[in-house]
Amino acid sequence: MKDIKDFQAGKAGEFLVCADLLLQGYVAYLTEQGLHYDLVVDCIGRLFRIQVKTTRTYRSVPQRIKHTPAYLFNVRRCGKSGRGRYETSDLDIMALVALQERIIGYIPINQVKTTMAFRTRKYNYRSNRSGVYLEDFTFEKALNGIK
Numbered sequence: 001m002k003d004i005k006d007f008q009a010g011k012a013g014e015f016l017v018c019a020d021l022l023l024q025g026y027v028a029y030l031t032e033q034g035l036h037y038d039l040v041v042d043c044i045g046r047l048f049r050i051q052v053k054t055t056r057t058y059r060s061v062p063q064r065i066k067h068t069p070a071y072l073f074n075v076r077r078c079g080k081s082g083r084g085r086y087e088t089s090d091l092d093i094m095a096l097v098a099l100q101e102r103i104i105g106y107i108p109i110n111q112v113k114t115t116m117a118f119r120t121r122k123y124n125y126r127s128n129r130s131g132v133y134l135e136d137f138t139f140e141k142a143l144n145g146i147k
Contacts, residue, residue: 004056013054013097014038020104024139036078036090043143049091050106051078057100061117070117071098071134077114086112093142098134105137108145 004012014030018039021028027042037049053073060067073096078084086109094112096105103120118134 009054009056009099010052013095013099014052016097016099016102017050017052017095017104021139026139036086037092039095048093048143048146050093050095051086051091051109052095052097054097054099058098058120068119070119071096072115072117074115075112092146093139096134096137103135105134106139106142107137108142111145 018028018030021039021041029040029042031038031040036051038052039050041048041050053075055071055073058069058071061070061072075094075096076086078086088109091109094107094109096107096116096118097103098118098120101120101122105118107116118137119132120134
């Protein structure tokens with residue numbers, strides 16, 4: 001997984017998200033390079049623009065006592081060397097892909113922060129907080145969160 005290039009990992013994430021949406025029964029299209037979004041989804045009589053952010057593997061995030069594995073995403077950065085920034089008007093949903101586990105989380109752009117960290121259930125992390133697992137962020141919830 002670590003020996004694939006950034007471009008390849010990004011493309012794999014885009015194809016994974018497109019396949020996931022198609023398998024859920026949505027009409028999804030990959031877009032051309034140079035846009036602020038990677039996919040378009042046609043549902044409920046509207047087109048939704050989706051930007052895909054992919055990370056290959058988890059990182060060890062320091063917690064109070066121990067390090068916890070989590071997937072980290074620099075979500076708002078775009079463009080060459082991450083110099084640009086996604087604005088709320090650029091797209092509708094961010095799809096965050098943990099490529100190692102092939103898990104996707106969908107978040108409305110109005111709820112996205114600059115950097116976000118997510119855990120997955122694979123590591124048996126226990127928390128009383130809701131919304132810490134990437135797989136809990138479904139496309140349906142993202143659609144409901146768009147204003």
